[in-house]
Amino acid sequence: GAVVSQHPSRVICKSGTSVKIECRSLDFQATTMFWYRQFPKQSLMLMATSNEGSKATYEQGVEKDKFLINHASLTLSTLTVTSAHPEDSSFYICSARVRTGPGTEAFFGQGTRLTVV
Amino acid sequence: AQSVTQLGSHVSVSEGALVLLRCNYSSSVPPYLFWYVQYPNQGLQLLLKYTSAATLVKGINGFEAEFKKSETSFHLTKPSAHMSDAAEYFCAVSDPGANSKLTFGKGITLSVRP
Numbered sequence: 001g002a003v004v005s006q007h008p009s010r011v012i013c014k015s016g017t018s019v020k021i022e023c024r025s026l027d028f029q030a031t032t033m034f035w036y037r038q039f040p041k042q043s044l045m046l047m048a049t050s051n052e053g054s055k056a057t058y059e060q061g062v063e064k065d066k067f068l069i070n071h072a073s074l075t076l077s078t079l080t081v082t083s084a085h086p087e088d089s090s091f092y093i094c095s096a097r098v099r100t101g102p103g104t105e106a107f108f109g110q111g112t113r114l115t116v117v
Numbered sequence: 118a119q120s121v122t123q124l125g126s127h128v129s130v131s132e133g134a135l136v137l138l139r140c141n142y143s144s145s146v147p148p149y150l151f152w153y154v155q156y157p158n159q160g161l162q163l164l165l166k167y168t169s170a171a172t173l174v175k176g177i178n179g180f181e182a183e184f185k186k187s188e189t190s191f192h193l194t195k196p197s198a199h200m201s202d203a204a205e206y207f208c209a210v211s212d213p214g215a216n217s218k219l220t221f222g223k224g225i226t227l228s229v230r231p
Contacts, residue, residue, distance in 0.1 A: 006160070032216040041126075043207060043223040044161075049216075093160055097216055104168075106151070106219055108160035 002028045002098045006109025013084055013116055021079045021112045023094030029074035030096035034106075035067075038091040050077040084116040119144045119210045123222035131230045136195040138225050140208030143189065148210045150191040151219065152182055155205040164206075167191060168213070178202070203229045
């Protein structure tokens, strides 16, 4: 299957700093990638849809100035958490969909555990 | 709008027992349905998917699910649980579009007792 690589897997940062998370499609081109946030023992909440070469589409309630998404190439999307605060601590996961047979399948990165101290 | 309901948050079974994880969906268009498994601090792995072909779908690790339109359900089953099946399971729905977003249920934690 297709591989989505997400880096870093864990990051600890100080409050007020910014953190960049990378999501790469290793063996396919992804015009669209999705960024999710997952709180402990909860489901994945879609934050935004990242579109190559254009602005990301943010879900309602997600601060676009805080969670900056860049999708500059067909294989790389980045999520930057700006001026991070402890409440931004969470598990962030990216995903891309690939056509497989008659349908599509979503492949997920390994996730990034962000801890803001 | 699409939504997924996974009743209950935790299911516990004995090793060798039947696993049944329930999922009901709501969709205004013919849905694509998915089951994913997540191990701690990892991303999601696809178990199986329904994309409007056969209603009984077989996946990896002995799991299968049946799409029942009349019941708007897509329950996940496995005849005999293994200890390694202990994980978080998510049901998800999307429309058939190539870049459509997935909407997830809240997930169910499966525990397997020796």
